[in-house]
Amino acid sequence: MTTPAPLFHCDHTLCELRTGLELVQDEVAAALAAHGYEDGAMFAIRLALEEAIVNGFRHGNRSDPTKCVFFRATIDSVSAEFEIEDQGPGFDPRMIPDPTEDDNLEIPSGRGVMLIKAYMTDVEYVRPGNKLRMRYAKLRA
Amino acid sequence: MVDGRLNFEFLRGGEYQLAAAFFLGFGSALALCYRASLRSLKMAKPSSHISVRKIDGVTRIDFLDRNILDELNIHQIGEELLKSVESEFRPKVIVVFTNVEHMSSAAYGTFMKFNERVKSRDGQLRLCELKPRVYEGFVITKLNRIFSIHESWAAALDTLT
Numbered sequence A: 001m002t003t004p005a006p007l008f009h010c011d012h013t014l015c016e017l018r019t020g021l022e023l024v025q026d027e028v029a030a031a032l033a034a035h036g037y038e039d040g041a042m043f044a045i046r047l048a049l050e051e052a053i054v055n056g057f058r059h060g061n062r063s064d065p066t067k068c069v070f071f072r073a074t075i076d077s078v079s080a081e082f083e084i085e086d087q088g089p090g091f092d093p094r095m096i097p098d099p100t101e102d103d104n105l106e107i108p109s110g111r112g113v114m115l116i117k118a119y120m121t122d123v124e125y126v127r128p129g130n131k132l133r134m135r136y137a138k139l140r141a
Numbered sequence B: 001m002v003d004g005r006l007n008f009e010f011l012r013g014g015e016y017q018l019a020a021a022f023f024l025g026f027g028s029a030l031a032l033c034y035r036a037s038l039r040s041l042k043m044a045k046p047s048s049h050i051s052v053r054k055i056d057g058v059t060r061i062d063f064l065d066r067n068i069l070d071e072l073n074i075h076q077i078g079e080e081l082l083k084s085v086e087s088e089f090r091p092k093v094i095v096v097f098t099n100v101e102h103m104s105s106a107a108y109g110t111f112m113k114f115n116e117r118v119k120s121r122d123g124q125l126r127l128c129e130l131k132p133r134v135y136e137g138f139v140i141t142k143l144n145r146i147f148s149i150h151e152s153w154a155a156a157l158d159t160l161t
Helices: A017-034 A039-060 A112-119 B014-042 B071-084 B105-120 B132-140 B153-159
Strands: A008-014 A069-075 A079-085 A122-126 A131-137 B050-055 B058-063 B092-096 B124-128
Touching: A008 A017, A017 A039, A017 A069, A017 A079, A039 A069, A039 A079, A039 A112, A039 A131, A039 B132, A112 A131, A112 B105, A112 B132, B050 B071, B058 B071, B071 B105, B092 B153, B105 B124, B124 B153
Parallel strands: B058 B092, B092 B124
Antiparallel strands: A008 A069, A069 A079, A079 A131, A122 A131, B050 B058
């Protein structure tokens, strides 16, 4: 009988996009692998993290180099939970135009949130909208 | 050298001026070369992210990166894509995704701009050989309705008119 991997938890303050992303993606990938997540799950989580952290820096903090993004993750063999918080004023996700509507289809931006919602099991924006909580359930019913 | 002093006796009259002009000119040329080489180092073009080949009138574009995620890379890829058709009228372009394993939303935006550029030149753009997960992203965002996506290079080639 193998011993289950211990609960993974991390808490980072990311102050630069590229180095922050690399740090987070590497740590999360290692934790997911240790808990037996399949390639498809790792692909989905990697993409959602990329979109969420880039949005935090670019749209939340408006690329202000004095602002950071706070990242927390908890991963076990059942689910992977993430919290990404920026230092911006927040936003109302209901105000983002649906990029799949015919009229919006040719607009080149606005697909990040959509991809996050498609790939993660639960997605929640905490008011005022500068904190994103998302969860990937490894064992789906 | 005599008694520790430089001996310039071999230079006489106008030869002093000639020698000075030679050394000044040579020094200036060296300085210019040095500055030019520094400038070329600073302005060195970033390494390419795509390979562009012309095959029987069709532009074939392959990605050299597995991941089209990083925003800086995506910006460079966008510029390289636009450059690949800048001198063409009615370009026929097939973008081959064999190597691509990840794409972010910013990359979709880049391809949409490229599609617009090709269309504005009365050209045709086809995408092919997408891995299932990469294709899934196009389906989720419904961009498979905007782009002409094909399983293989040959299938994409067949649709060009």
